[in-house]
Amino acid sequence: MKKHFDNHNAIRLKYENEGVEGFYSKHADEYQNPHFEYIRQLIIQNEHHLDYTKGLDFCAGNGEVSQVWQELGYKDFVGSDCFTYNNYEKNFNIPCLKYSFEDIIKGNFEFSHKFSVIICSFAMHLCPEKWLYSLTYNLLEYSQKLVIITPHKRPQLENLAQIALTFEDFVLTQKGKKVFLKIYEKALNTF
Numbered sequence: 001m002k003k004h005f006d007n008h009n010a011i012r013l014k015y016e017n018e019g020v021e022g023f024y025s026k027h028a029d030e031y032q033n034p035h036f037e038y039i040r041q042l043i044i045q046n047e048h049h050l051d052y053t054k055g056l057d058f059c060a061g062n063g064e065v066s067q068v069w070q071e072l073g074y075k076d077f078v079g080s081d082c083f084t085y086n087n088y089e090k091n092f093n094i095p096c097l098k099y100s101f102e103d104i105i106k107g108n109f110e111f112s113h114k115f116s117v118i119i120c121s122f123a124m125h126l127c128p129e130k131w132l133y134s135l136t137y138n139l140l141e142y143s144q145k146l147v148i149i150t151p152h153k154r155p156q157l158e159n160l161a162q163i164a165l166t167f168e169d170f171v172l173t174q175k176g177k178k179v180f181l182k183i184y185e186k187a188l189n190t191f
């Protein structure tokens with residue numbers, strides 16, 4: 001039976017004890033996002049100004065983002081997750097990419113095409129700060145917009161050189177906490 005890691009503190013404790021990689025290597029099958037409804041709400045309420053026709057669900061988990069795209073009728077999407085790709089493949093019956101943050105940063109990846117959007121939900125805060133610039137920049141080579149869904153202040157990609165926060169939205173959880181949807185793009189040269 002699946003265990004539900006139903007609050008952030010429980011997950012944070014496990015990250016502390018086992019490390020992020022250790023946690024996901026051991027518990028990939030048990031992962032469930034208790035905030036899925038907020039992810040769904042944010043993706044749906046921003047459909048009018050985001051292009052979901054060729055999406056990459058980066059750090060896909062079980063494919064929470066892909067599930068919403070599917071519900072909205074989109075078919076041309078793909079997930080990537082170096083730990084939970086089995087779950088994703090089971091859920092969608094399509095191959096899942098297996099790229100880690102490290103792979104993207106080091107250029108050890110190959111996308112066969114550009115994406116209309118890349119969404120990284122509840123995951124990029126797990127990437128060490130010192131890697132964020134390369135990760136963000138390399139992802140933005142493959143999509144004009146990188147969308148971050150997060151209940152945290154991090155990742156603050158707006159602090160990175162050449163990266164601009166171009167839109168922000170949020171929904172409130174039942175406990176009154178904000179879950180954000182943030183759109184990042186390469187900043188235009190101003191000279």
Ligand SMILES: C[S@@+](CC[C@H](N)C(=O)[O-])C[C@H]1O[C@@H](n2cnc3c(N)ncnc32)[C@H](O)[C@@H]1O
Pocket residue numbers: 020021024032033039058059060061062063064065081082083084099100101102120121122123126
């Ligand atoms: C909290 S889950 C979020 C999953 C899903 N996107 C969601 O919104 O529920 C974080 C995800 O980040 C992935 N992850 C952890 N460390 C990673 C790394 N170094 N590189 C890429 N993905 C990683 C995990 O496998 C996990 O699926």
